[in-house]
Amino acid sequence: MSLKVNTQVTGGNAADIEILEDSICPEVRFASDPYEAPEALWFCFRLVETASDPARQTKVRLTWKHFDTMLGSSDSTACRPVFQPAGRAWSRLKQGEEKRTPDGRREVSWLIPHPAPITDVAFCFPYGEADVQSLLQRYPNYWQSAVIGVSQGGRRIARLNNAVGSQDGRQPGFYIVARQHAGETPGSWVLDGLLQHLAQIRKAGYIVWTVPCVDVDGIVRGHYGKDGFPYDLNRAWGQPPMRHETLVIRQDVLRWKARCHPILALDLHAPGACERDGVYAYVGGDADGLETESG
Numbered sequence: 001m002s003l004k005v006n007t008q009v010t011g012g013n014a015a016d017i018e019i020l021e022d023s024i025c026p027e028v029r030f031a032s033d034p035y036e037a038p039e040a041l042w043f044c045f046r047l048v049e050t051a052s053d054p055a056r057q058t059k060v061r062l063t064w065k066h067f068d069t070m071l072g073s074s075d076s077t078a079c080r081p082v083f084q085p086a087g088r089a090w091s092r093l094k095q096g097e098e099k100r101t102p103d104g105r106r107e108v109s110w111l112i113p114h115p116a117p118i119t120d121v122a123f124c125f126p127y128g129e130a131d132v133q134s135l136l137q138r139y140p141n142y143w144q145s146a147v148i149g150v151s152q153g154g155r156r157i158a159r160l161n162n163a164v165g166s167q168d169g170r171q172p173g174f175y176i177v178a179r180q181h182a183g184e185t186p187g188s189w190v191l192d193g194l195l196q197h198l199a200q201i202r203k204a205g206y207i208v209w210t211v212p213c214v215d216v217d218g219i220v221r222g223h224y225g226k227d228g229f230p231y232d233l234n235r236a237w238g239q240p241p242m243r244h245e246t247l248v249i250r251q252d253v254l255r256w257k258a259r260c261h262p263i264l265a266l267d268l269h270a271p272g273a274c275e276r277d278g279v280y281a282y283v284g285g286d287a288d289g290l291e292t293e294s295g
Helices: 129-138 185-201 216-221 244-258
Strands: 003-006 015-020 027-031 044-049 059-064 082-085 097-100 106-113 118-122 144-150 156-161 172-178 207-211 261-268
Touching: 003 015, 003 027, 106 118, 129 144, 129 156, 129 185, 144 244, 156 244, 172 185, 172 244, 185 207, 185 261, 207 244, 244 261
Parallel strands: 027 059, 172 207, 172 261
Antiparallel strands: 003 044, 015 027, 044 118, 059 106, 082 118, 097 106, 144 156, 156 207
């Protein structure tokens, strides 16, 4: 068996890569690349078997280095990445094993089947443009898509809607975004489930506009995206906006607001490597009659 790590995939991210093949169980050691940001978490890469050895069909150990520098690294037992052998669905790894180096640095390891010939690995279930298109193809009579602008990298920013409403319309309206931090894919999956549910029950009488993938550049490039240089998307909503993506979405929110009776604007996140708390929410401080934080 001869192994190679390929990060030239959509969302690819890995750094400080070492491949140790001298033992019975080969080991791939890697770290998450922060990409000019203080926070690191997301990783995604393709593990390739370049020289098959049928007599050595074994498991491969994945070791995530520098775990104590990852965002939310309090409990390694709660961190279970995902893998996808060629031609199969994504699956979650079993609980990993944490070890400490002699000087106290933390590492976490998991075992996966040998690549045969390739296996994709990621911090959590990926979600991208192909998943958005799959949703649109499944529910063409309920969800439509419109390009509302481009990212700072020139990529299209798509907004989905079930209706466009009308000027000064009074139907209740919802505006939902996900992935201001590119690596927080569970936010997109929660949104995907909500959009599927609305399409299945064919909910009418509401204006729903949504941007499933806000940081389209970071998603493609494999960035985690939290507190990235020079401006985190989630912290670029001032006046003037400090990222072009926030300007694009702000203009779209104003269009939505003029065409419905706004009920809720929702921003979905999924921070931390070891979350166990389920759902918790923060409410804007200028919301009349509401507390600033609720759990």
